[in-house]
């Protein structure tokens with residue numbers, strides 16, 4: 001792997017622990033103003049100091065993220081779909097030149113394996129990998145699932161392996177039973193997507209299990225920014241990912257940080 005590409009990847013997946021806590025805030029590209037992200041700048045600013053990397057769209061990056069930040073950016077560069085139409089109908093929305101101009105550390109492209117526009121999305125990924133290799137920019141493949149797709153190990157292992165075979169430098173996928181199999185059969189690092197909002201303790205358990213079964217971290221959105229206390233939640237997730245805290249210990253940390261925040265607000 002090229003030095004620049006390796007260097008950028010190591011800004012995201014921290015060499016000290018071999019893990020990462022990425023904060024996903026790109027939901028609006030097909031979901032519009034998602035709960036918790038109505039005003040992206042207000043959501044992102046207090047969470048940014050605790051994120052190892054931020055995953056926004058180009059528009060949110062430009063309008064809602066302080067350009068002086070040292071947090072590496074993983075820029076979403078696929079889109080063109082919306083929740084109202086076929087989700088897999090994505091194309092590339094940002095050129096590699098613009099991604100470089102924005103000083104990103106990686107770009108993210110979704111693939112919809114088994115869906116109507118499977119080939120188009122896989123070729124989107126292949127194209128960005130070719131360009132990423134030319135300029136030293138790592139590519140994160142997002143194994144998006146369509147409305148009717150199973151999220152089981154057989155399907156997710158298939159999608160992750162296809163992404164890795166094409167040359168994706170890291171892959172984002174969902175947690176499932178037999179997650180070890182998905183990790184074992186994917187030769188590049190896997191980060192876990194959080195998925196729909198669940199109770200905080202359950203999200204910490206999910207994180208713990210993913211890390212235990214070999215994930216290189218999380219790329220989590222709703223379970224952080226829709227938590228009752230997002231700033232407490234991202235710190236609890238960090239404790240699991242980087243310090244191997246148990247869900248019980250991390251949840252206790254979450255509650256104490258939440259309480260401290262509530263006290264500060266009352267003053």
Ligand code: 5RP
Pocket residue numbers: 024025026027055110142144193194195196219220221222223
């Ligand atoms: C959608 C994405 C989103 O960034 C990601 O899935 C959102 O994270 P979360 O599921 O944790 O809210 O890549 O394809």
